[in-house]
Amino acid sequence: MIKYMVIGDPISHSRSPGMQNAAFEACGLGSPYGRRHVTPEELPEFVKFARKELAGVNLTVPHKAAVIPLIDRVDPEAAAAGSVNTLVIENGKIFGTSTDGYGLEHALLANFHRPVRGAAFCFIGAGGAAHATAFHLAGCGARAIRLANRTIGKAEELADRLRQRNPELLVETAGIGDTEQLARWFADTDFLIQATSLGLRPDDPAPFPLELLHSGLPLSIFDTIYRETPLLKRAGELSLPCAGGMDMLIYQGAKSFEIWTGRPAPIEAMRRGFLEAQPC
Ligand code: NDP
Numbered sequence: 293m294i295k296y297m298v299i300g301d302p303i304s305h306s307r308s309p310g311m312q313n314a315a316f317e318a319c320g321l322g323s324p325y326g327r328r329h330v331t332p333e334e335l336p337e338f339v340k341f342a343r344k345e346l347a348g349v350n351l352t353v354p355h356k357a358a359v360i361p362l363i364d365r366v367d368p369e370a371a372a373a374g375s376v377n378t379l380v381i382e383n384g385k386i387f388g389t390s391t392d393g394y395g396l397e398h399a400l401l402a403n404f405h406r407p408v409r410g411a412a413f414c415f416i417g418a419g420g421a422a423h424a425t426a427f428h429l430a431g432c433g434a435r436a437i438r439l440a441n442r443t444i445g446k447a448e449e450l451a452d453r454l455r456q457r458n459p460e461l462l463v464e465t466a467g468i469g470d471t472e473q474l475a476r477w478f479a480d481t482d483f484l485i486q487a488t489s490l491g492l493r494p495d496d497p498a499p500f501p502l503e504l505l506h507s508g509l510p511l512s513i514f515d516t517i518y519r520e521t522p523l524l525k526r527a528g529e530l531s532l533p534c535a536g537g538m539d540m541l542i543y544q545g546a547k548s549f550e551i552w553t554g555r556p557a558p559i560e561a562m563r564r565g566f567l568e569a570q571p572c
Pocket residue numbers: 353392395416417418419420421422441442443446468487488489490492499516517518537538540541542544
């Protein structure tokens with residue numbers, strides 16, 4: 293019986309059902325995880341259904357912020373970030389949290405073996421993914437978070453919220469076209485996080501001029517997108533440490549699984565489930 297599901301608009305591309313059912317099956321818990329296409333207009337009705345019928349939900353675009361006023365309790369970090377990707381439902385009460393930041397933190401550790409505490413981050417993009425993950429990294433003891441975005445106002449809004457919650461943190465903003473500022477930042481960055489949606493389509497350009505990268509830079513590059521993007525290709529050519537978004541997706545799902553079941557997530561089973569999952 294389906295007791296868990298991922299919802300979004302669109303949703304057919306999601307590999308979460310394959311990945312989560314692989315985890316449930318590895319623990320002898322069957323295949324209780326489904327997917328449902330839910331439009332923004334349908335979200336309130338879906339939440340009523342989930343309250344009665346489900347034990348857990350993952351949310352993806354465009355529901356991560358919209359669900360917050362519809363549920364009973366929200367984790368303070370997720371509330372500050374304005375982004376919830378995991379619902380836990382018990383006795384008709386719904387608790388919301390976000391595992392995206394945990395997913396990014398553990399993907400960085402798994403790929404680069406460098407600590408997050410004390411590190412300087414440069415985010416390209418200031419949308420939902422940047423919001424959820426930047427708050428988590430700040431909470432993990434990041435030294436600096438720099439935000440470059442096409443719409444500078446969105447970067448400034450996120451920066452203000454980060455500064456309010458983390459007065460010690462260095463937070464800076466720039467327009468994505470300010471190449472002089474980006475070049476200065478890259479020379480003092482441990483992790484460059486590509487968090488725009490550019491790269492989702494095969495013919496998308498890079499989000500900033502790739503000439504700004506060179507092999508002497510001290511940074512590790514993480515692209516939240518899990519196909520090879522022009523950024524990852526260039527980073528590989530320059531032998532800069534780099535990784536795509538697959539592990540972020542796996543670790544955010546692993547954390548959701550652990551919250552729901554109270555069991556350690558079988559990471560390798562989830563990785564196999566992710567790789568075998570066919571979008572439908
Ligand atoms: P949002 O729609 O909230 O934000 C999109 C971001 O991309 C904004 O910063 C936006 O800038 C920027 N952007 C979009 N188009 C352009 C463009 N043509 N030029 C420059 N910047 C552009 O999306 P999310 O934050 O939710 O997702 C961002 C990415 O993160 C997606 O690619 C998604 O696949 C990935 N992701 C990966 C996860 C994983 O587990 N691997 C988890 C969650 C997300 P502006 O503000 O100016 O519009």
